[in-house]
Every structure is written in structure tokens, then in C-alpha cells.
Amino acid sequence: MALKVARRGQVPPFIVMDVMRAAAERVAAGHDVLHLEVGQPSTGAPAPVIAAAKRAMDSEALGYTLAFGLDALRERIAGHYRAAYGVAVDARNVMVTTGSSGAFLLSFLAAFEPGDKVGLASPGYPAYRNILAALGVEPVLIPVGPASRFQPTCAVLQSLGRRLDGLILASPSNPTGSMVSAAELTALSAWCGEQGVRLVSDEIYHGLTYEAPAATAAGTAGAVVINSFSKYFSMTGWRLGWMVVPDDLLRSVECLGQNLFISPPTLSQHAALAVFDCLDELDGNLARYARNRAILLQELPAAGFDRLAPADGAFYLYADVARWTDDSLGFCRRMLNETGIACTPGVDFDPIEGRHFLRFSFAGATEDMVEVARRLKSWSK
Numbered sequence: 001m002a003l004k005v006a007r008r009g010q011v012p013p014f015i016v017m018d019v020m021r022a023a024a025e026r027v028a029a030g031h032d033v034l035h036l037e038v039g040q041p042s043t044g045a046p047a048p049v050i051a052a053a054k055r056a057m058d059s060e061a062l063g064y065t066l067a068f069g070l071d072a073l074r075e076r077i078a079g080h081y082r083a084a085y086g087v088a089v090d091a092r093n094v095m096v097t098t099g100s101s102g103a104f105l106l107s108f109l110a111a112f113e114p115g116d117k118v119g120l121a122s123p124g125y126p127a128y129r130n131i132l133a134a135l136g137v138e139p140v141l142i143p144v145g146p147a148s149r150f151q152p153t154c155a156v157l158q159s160l161g162r163r164l165d166g167l168i169l170a171s172p173s174n175p176t177g178s179m180v181s182a183a184e185l186t187a188l189s190a191w192c193g194e195q196g197v198r199l200v201s202d203e204i205y206h207g208l209t210y211e212a213p214a215a216t217a218a219g220t221a222g223a224v225v226i227n228s229f230s231k232y233f234s235m236t237g238w239r240l241g242w243m244v245v246p247d248d249l250l251r252s253v254e255c256l257g258q259n260l261f262i263s264p265p266t267l268s269q270h271a272a273l274a275v276f277d278c279l280d281e282l283d284g285n286l287a288r289y290a291r292n293r294a295i296l297l298q299e300l301p302a303a304g305f306d307r308l309a310p311a312d313g314a315f316y317l318y319a320d321v322a323r324w325t326d327d328s329l330g331f332c333r334r335m336l337n338e339t340g341i342a343c344t345p346g347v348d349f350d351p352i353e354g355r356h357f358l359r360f361s362f363a364g365a366t367e368d369m370v371e372v373a374r375r376l377k378s379w380s381k
Contacts, residue, residue, distance in 0.1 A: 011130040015348040019332060023342040034368050034375075036360045037342040039174060039316070040236045043285050046278035049235065049271045056270035063266065067257035069096025069242075070269045076276050077242050084206075087219045093245050095253055096264045100204050100228035100241035104131055105260070107224045107243060110252035111166060111198045112137045118166035118200075121152050123318065123349035123357065125174045125202070140164060143353070150178040150309050150318070154191045167192055170202040171214055172313025175349045175359040177205075179312040182215035189220045199223040204241070207232030207282070209313040210290055218244045229268075231314075232282060233275050238268040289315045292362035292369045299373035300360075304380045315363040318346070322356035332358055339375045 019037045026033050044050075056062065068074065074094040081089040097103040104127065112118060114136030120128050122141035129139035140162060144150050150173065157167070169188060171179045180188065192199040201217035204227055217223040225244035229235040245253055257263075275282075296317055300308065307320035325331040328345035336342050346357025362369055 008134045008136065011134055012126070012351075014126060014130075015329070016344045019336075019342055019344055022333070022336060026336065026340070032340050033336070034341045034372050035364055036362065036368075036372060037344045038363070039344075039361055040230065040363065041234045041285060041315075042364045043234045045233075045235045045238065045271070046275060046281045048274040048278055052274040053267055053271035056267055060266075060270060062270075065096075065263040065266050065269060067254050067261070067263055068094070069264050070266075070273075073269050073273055074242075076273060080276060081216070081218055081244075085216045085218065087216060089218050089244055093247070093250065095243050095245050095257065096269060097241045097243055097257070098261050098264045099230065099239040100202070100226050101127065102257075102261060102264070103226040103228075103241050103243040104128070104200075104202075106253045106256050107200055107226065107245075107249070108132060108135055108137060109256050110249045111200070111224065113165075116165035117162065118168060119152070119157065119160070119164045119197075120168040121150065121170065121173065122352070123150070123175055123346060123354060124168075124170060126348050128168050128202075141350075141352075145353075146309070150176040151180050151184070152188070153184070154187050157188075157191060164195070164197050166198040166200060168200045168202060169217070170205075172205040172209060173202075174205070174314060175316050175344070175346070175357075176309035176318040177311040177314040177316045178309055179209065179212075179214055181212075185215045185217060189217060189223065192223075193221060201225045204228040205231050205314040208286060208289065208315060210293060211312055214313060222246050222248070224249065229272055229275065232286070233272075234282060234285060235268070235272065235275065238271065239265055240268040240272055288366060289362060291366050292364070293317075295366070295369045295373060296360065296362055300376065303373065303376035305376070315361055317360045317362065318349075319358055319360065320356060321358055326355050328355050328358050335379070339379050341372055341375060 023033045074091040077094045078089045078091040081087045117138045117140050119140045119142050121144045132139045142152050206214045218225045228241040305319045309318040332345045344359040346354030
């Protein structure tokens with residue numbers, strides 16, 4: 001008799017991982033690859049972070065911490081909100097998590113019941129909808145595009161004609177890099193409060209902005225704020241994030257965290273204590289991203305990629321390639337084979353309209369961006 005396989009595990013794959021595999025196979029065959037598919041910094045953790053990790057390995061037992069994480073790190077995170085945003089966050093409301101992925105899982109479990117409906121922008125990060133679906137929560141895709149700068153608005157939400165239990169807002173967003181202003185965030189937060197909708201604010205690309213700083217939902221009543229040490233702080237593989245938890249969810253996320261994770265990685269927590277003293281180095285990374293962004297914004301239109309989402313933040317450009325294809329997966333495959341440039345098809349982020357979009361990541365070396373522009377201009381002629 002065949003054994004049962006749970007339907008909750010039957011979620012779509014994260015297609016960018018397939019692209020990375022194809023790129024690795026190309027390298028193994030002796031060809032070069034310019035990596036614009038990977039959504040992570042090309043830099044490692046700052047040297048003081050490495051030194052702090054070494055000290056912890058020599059002097060700490062590195063056993064479990066409390067489910068909420070090291071108190072010292074929670075205090076530093078709370079201090080970050082005061083310094084960066086002028087917002088008072090109580091350290092008791094800060095939970096350190098196993099990456100932002102752990103924070104999404106804990107917040108979705110604590111805030112939503114099976115059958116609840118949670119709105120999220122499309123295009124958007126695919127793991128939102130896949131985690132929600134695995135938990136039996138219905139993801140409600142909110143189509144957004146150039147008219148709303150690829151972000152949901154109160155008018156768009158009102159036009160849905162559906163009752164939502166939650167709203168995931170990402171600013172800056174993946175894949176578009178678009179942001180909501182402070183005024184727009186205030187309006188969306190107020191709409192959620194009036195409608196009884198739980199706001200989950202994904203702020204993992206904060207610190208990576210080019211025109212104006214990002215506004216935080218921390219301090220907004222009932223909102224869950226999620227951030228990560230992976231992007232601006234350049235600690236991707238350390239698998240460490242955090243969440244600012246409203247009072248009504250504190251005990252729930254604590255109990256869930258105890259049972260699902262016990263605690264976040266202890267060595268990573270000790271290392272992260274040092275990262276808030278490395279802002280000059282981290283801002284140097286941001287300056288390189290800004291140079292890369294400027295090169296691609298100038299050169300890609302000359303290669304025919306002239307319909308780009310607003311790249312307000314993060315390290316992505318989301319390009320409309322409808323003039324060439326309605327099969328972005330096949331287009332990216334052909335681009336890799338014919339130019340050696342790896343990028344991510346839009347269907348990873350939008351299962352409907354994403355067929356004629358792709359995402360470029362400009363987190364790599366500046367010289368790679370120059371070469372990408374040269375190859376694309378030659379290829380698209």
C-alpha cells in the first residue's frame with residue numbers, strides 16, 4: 001500500500017535555485033557565468049563579526065539561548081531602531097530568529113488560522129505564498145504594476161472586494177526594489193487598523209536604499225516587523241534574523257519558537273553583536289551597489305531593457321521583456337546559454353504576469369555589471 005504524502009509539502013519550487021544549478025553546470029563544463037540571479041551580497045561578514053565569532057568559539061559554551069535570543073543582541077537591535085529611525089522599541093518585543101525565514105514561519109503561525117486570507121503584492125517574494133499555502137492559509141495575490149509603483153495602495157486594497165485577515169508589505173521589495181513612502185506606510189497601517197487586518201512588514205532590505213531612507217512599521221499597533229542580518233548586514237549564511245513582535249503575539253511566538261527551533265543559532269548571535277559597529281564598512285557595500293545600479297540603469301535601456309520597475313532599494317532590477325518573450329523561464333535559459341549571464345525569471349515572483357519579466361541582481365562586482373551591459377547590448381541586436 002502506498003504511503004501518504006502530505007499535500008502541504010506540494011508547493012512550487014524556488015526557481016532561482018534551479019537557475020543557480022544550471023549556472024553551476026555551465027561552470028563545470030568550462031564556461032564562464034556572470035551571476036545576476038543570486039539575491040545575496042557578494043561580500044562576506046565584516047571582519048569584526050568574524051573576530052567576535054572566533055572569540056565566542058574560544059570562550060563560550062555555545063549552548064542553547066532562550067527562544068527569544070540573547071538579551072544583549074535584543075538590546076542592540078532595539079538600539080538600532082532608536083539610532084536609525086528615531087523609534088522607541090522595547091527589547092522585550094524583539095525576537096531573534098533563524099533567519100527572516102524563521103520569522104515569517106513564526107509570525108504566520110502565530111497570527112493566522114488555516115483558511116485565513118493574507119494579501120501580498122504580485123510580483124513578490126515567492127516564499128510568502130508558499131509558506132502560507134503550506135500552513136493552510138490562503139495567499140491572496142494583489143496584482144501591482146507601474147501604476148502603483150509595484151506596491152499595494154489603500155485604493156488597490158479597497159478594490160479587492162475581499163475580506164483580508166493579513167497583509168504582507170515589503171519595502172524595499174523583492175523583486176522590484178520599489179518602496180512605499182513614510183506617508184504611504186502610515187496610510188496602509190491605518191487601513192489595516194480600521195479593517196482589522198494584521199500587518200506583516202518585511203523590512204529585510206532596509207539600509208539598501210538609493211533615493212530616500214525606508215520607513216519602518218515598528219511602533220505601529222499590532223504590526224509584526226521582520227528584518228534580517230543577511231542583506232545590508234552581509235551575514236547571509238549565518239542564518240540570523242529578527243522580528244519586532246506586538247504584545248498580543250509575544251507568548252505565541254515564544255512557545256512556537258521553543259518547539260520549532262529551540263533557539264536561533266548561538267554562534268551567529270554572538271557574532272552579530274559586533275555588526276552594528278561596522279556601519280562604515282556596510283555603507284561601503286551600499287556605495288558599490290549604487291555604482292552597479294547606476295551602470296545598469298544607464299546601459300540596459302541601450303540593450304532594449306528599457307521598461308524597468310522603480311529601483312528605489314534592495315539590489316534588483318525587474319525588467320519587462322514582453323517585447324521578446326512570454327516565456328521568461330525559457331528566455332533566461334537561452335540568455336545563460338548564449339551570453340553566460342544568469343538571471344531569474346519573473347515567474348518565480350508572479351505566476352501569471354511574470355512570464356514576461358526577469359530579475360537582475362546587481363549585488364556582484366562592478367566590473368561584472370560593465371561586462372553584463374556589453375554582452376547584452378551585443379546579444380539583443
